[in-house]
Amino acid sequence: MNNKSLLAFRERLDGNAGLVSKRRMLVTLSLLLLVIQFTGAVFKEANTFIFKIEFTNQSGLSVFLLLAVVVLMVRYYSYAHEYHQELFKLMAERMMSDYKIFRFNHHTEEISGLLRYGIDLFGGDEPGLQAAKYETDGFLKRKIVYQKEYHNEEGREFLDEDIPLNRYNEEWTRWSFFVLYWYESRYRLEALLKYRENLDLWGPYFLGSTAIIFTLIKLDVETIQNLWLAIKK
Template sequence: MADNAVKVSIVAPIPTADVEPEKSLTLTQRIDADEGLKAKRKLLTVVSLILLAIAFSGAKVVEANTFIMKISFTNQNGIAYLLLLSIAFLMIRYYNYARPYHDELYEAWTQRMLNDDYFHRYHEEAGESDGLIHDLYPNSLEVDIYQQSCSGTKTKYSCSHLFGRHIEYTWMSGVGSGYENWATVNLMRIKSEETKKEDKKVTKNRVNLKPYFKILSYELRYRTTRFLTHRENLDIIAPYLLGCFSILCFIFSKEIIELLKGFTS
């Protein structure tokens, strides 16, 4: 009986190139790549500049080219008011697209401010922390820390209304997954140094403006630094400023022109 021949073929694996994971875009890159945001920003900028030209130079819009026909304008005052209403609408539309970036920019400068030594300072040798955030710990948070049942403590600087400033604390309590606790401290009602000797917590009965204004000075410094050193802040805010400026110049055009004449004469 003849032996059956067995054929064996060996296929060498095809080398594959290493695929690098996609790098996450920075905030500036995401703003530059957002086509919807850029379209609304461009439209708001153009309409604002047209209204500025009408307010200061007396420019007239004669006609507009559309895909179907040419439209001629005879009531120039009506065009200016139409542009004013268009700017107000475009600012709302632009805000819809820019809102996520507002939140990220706010989170960036507030967290950097809270890492300042005035708010939080960590001593490596002693393994202890101090600063305003530590001094204003809520009672429930201090109890959890004392009982060693606290983890994942986070702080957030919150601005509400015009002058409201708060520090929000969130932390996990209990064993295992635990449960989330939160507390808010009103920075306008921090007790004075004399009262802190007895109790370092927040008073509910009066306003203490001295530490409040000191906190506002830190806020102003970090806000200003962020605007001067990171262009994405001005990229987002500039269309609002231009839109508001064009509206004010249209409403008070005579007063502004007279004021400019007084400086030049």
């Protein structure tokens, strides 16, 4: 993986004021909601520039914060979505540099590693496989993308060619895909623990989801019914 691309990604991530502000608000409200649920903290009043607000309905306050966290999670996702895609690309680059998964031999022009069965092409016929990319293709669907050379009246051009990894044969089986997905999961976990930008992006989702789950568990049935009716309206 190119360290320069990782550093450039971090700079853009930290420099996105909209994303940073939504992340800060989501984390703050999620932690506040968790404090209420775990400690039973009660908010008596809030001081504003004009007047004081006294909270008499604590369950209503929890519902209000719950809805605020949900809205902020949606807003945060809209800002963070493009960075999720780039994080996957960075992780995929590290994964494709693992010789156990993929290796292009420049001398023999042959492919080795687990993916040789899924690709099932000779590198000499498809030189674009030297820079093959591992990409998502829907839920639990993966594919290999490489540049293929085409010739036409205007000369030659290079277009992306896809190799679906969810199509199986005698050598590339469902078990092969399961092993590949296991490797991917391992690299995802490594990225989460080793590279701080992963936790920066995914941490707010974890806090928000945890706060929502614990709040719903502690809310009484009547409050949940009223909340559901309010959402349906």
